[in-house]
Amino acid sequence: MPESSLPQPSASPAASPAFPTTQGTTPARQSLADAGIPLGPLDGRYRSAVAPLTEHLSEAALNRNRLHVEVEWFIHLAHHEVLPGLHPLTDDQEQELRAIVTDFGAEGVAELGAIEKETVHDVKAVEYYIGRRLPALGLEHLTPLVHFACTSEDINNLSYAVGVRDAIGEVWLPAARAAVGTLRDMATAAAATPMLSRTHGQPATPTTLGKEMAVFVHRLERQIRRVEQQEYLGKINGATGTYAAHLAAVPGASWPDVARTFVEHLGLTWNPLTTQIESHDWQAELYADVARFNRILHGFCVDVWSYISIGYFAQIPVAGATGSSTMPHKVNPIRFENAESNLELSNALLDSLGATLVESRWQRDLTDSTSQRNIGNALGHSVLALSNVTKGMAQLKVAETVLAEDLDHNWEVLGEAVQTVMRAQAIAGVTGMDNPYERLKELTRGHRVDGERMREFVQGLGLEADAEARLLALTPASYIGLAEELAHLH
Known part of the structure; x- marks a missing residue:
């Protein structure tokens, strides 16, 4: 198409921009950088939580x-x-x-x-x-x-090892123990509080709230123990790990012994065989354990958020606090949402550090120099999440009435108990116990079954008297097996 036949832009006022441009008209403003304003939230909004x-x-x-x-x-x-x-x-x-x-x-x-x-x-x-x-x-x-x-890495690897060791021991571990302690307290207090399970998001065999809390306590404490047992390695053996300069200056000294005793004097574990750098494998191991802890805690936060959404937990309002900017009836589960996000950010950094730090070209490159300067950010986001979980748990109240009502609306979950008793009766020689699963499936699938209908079904099975009595005494709230006992195993 010739250029002259193409549509031409209109010169009329109607073609002017709908909004005036501000290019070149931005007013002078004060420099936030010169005012010392931090770039990131860990050194700004959330500094109090991560300052240690x-x-x-x-x-x-x-x-x-x-x-x-x-x-x-x-x-x-x-x-x-x-x-x-x-x-x-x-x-x-x-x-x-x-x-x-x-x-x-x-x-x-x-x-x-x-x-x-x-x-x-x-x-x-x-x-x-x-x-x-x-x-x-x-x-x-x-x-x-x-x-x-010394080469610079002799000093740096030991300095980072000391810093990370103390950050974990004096900041992260206490914060992790405190957060898990709030879960443990709830597990103990709610050990006997029956709750409807929701496998695949659907009503399932009841449990207790305490037992479900105890599962997370058990998992998280395993990861804490792994972190507690971490070795922090160090080396001080020269430019390529050969003690070449050391021997050139003082050939008669036992330099490996001098190095070992020095590293151990710092409270670290000696790494006897390295290139110019300490290999950082221990850091990758540590960050993987912390990241695994974070992921388990993330799952906990998701579960708690979901329980709040269906009313199992009520959030205790904080005086003067705003839940939603437009809906005054709401108390948003911000603590757990904030924790989720910070755990994700922490793991993104920890995973990157773990992958990056175990590699170095030939005898040395400096990719670890920038990477290691982000260890504080990686642990900082985790510590911030732990702070939010600890505070969030303190603002939860178990809605026992809601849990009880939910159980009472789902008598079909006793279908598992009934068909299992029927199987046991069949093995014992009781007649009429054929196709137990199929018969309970016909009774319960796609149907709302109340207590009266379930008891009628049980009474019509022809069970032995003691078996029938056990099932007739059973309710969704009492069908919790050993959940209360298990809740105390944490």
Whole structure:
């Protein structure tokens, strides 16, 4: 088609945009970045819930751990007189060196940051930071001992191991135990509270609310035990894991023994065979266990959300709180919804870390450098979810009346009990017990069966007296087997 025959844009006012453009007219505004506003919610909206992780997994905490590792390596070498001319430090000197670590605060963070701008290398900046302080301690002559025979990864792998170990032990595990404790309390309190099961979303053999809570307690506590048993590995063996520089400087020293005792002194497990990097396998193992815990807890949150939606739980309103912005009758299950989302975010990061950290090209690449800086975010989303579960459980009240009514409307669930008793009677030689499953299927499938109809059916079967009496005494609320006892096994 010739260009001239194509429809041409109209120049009339009707063709002008429906909304005026704002391009080039945006008014001047204050810089949020300059105001120090955090980019992400963990350091903003939710900071109070995850702040304890800052002590272990922030950039400042990583640098403090680096100072810790460097100072302890310095003391370790002197204490064991590994190098010719070295002598053990005095108690005062060791205390003053360790004060470099304990005194590291806002001023130290700023100073270290300024040094790093010059070195453009984070670990080298730590080395210089310590070196600046040795003259005041009368140890200027030992400045070459700082970072002796180390590659950056010798310091980093140990610093991350210490940080992750303490974050798990002092923050994540207590939060996990607290959340699971709220489930345990409900399992105990509701051990005998009958509840209709809903296999495939349909009415099924009753249980108790406590027993269902106990299942999650049992599963989550298994994962907690796995996390508690985690090894945190470390190495300090040089640029390619061969102790080459160590032996070049002091060929007579037993460097593997020096390395092992140092790593163990830090409270870590020695990894004797590595490339330049500690292989990070222990991190992948740990993150898989935490992620598995998260997934089980996610399933719990989904179940609780669903129970709230059908009225099994009533949410205790918080004074002054808004449930819905437009529907005042609602109390949204926000705690469990928030937990679900944060568990998903945590697992996305944990799964990525676990997959990334176990690989390194040849003897070293730096893909782990950026990855490991997100460990705090990965655990932070999990800790936030745990906080929400703990708070959410405190705002739940079991709606026992609703549970009882639901059971009473579903007498057909006793069909399982009746046909199983009929099978037992047939084996015992009682006649008339043919096709028990099919007869109960005809009675119950697609039909609402009440208590009177179920009892009439039982009375017409010709059961032995004791078997008939057991079934006639049975109700959906009492057909819970050993659920109450099982609820106390957590």
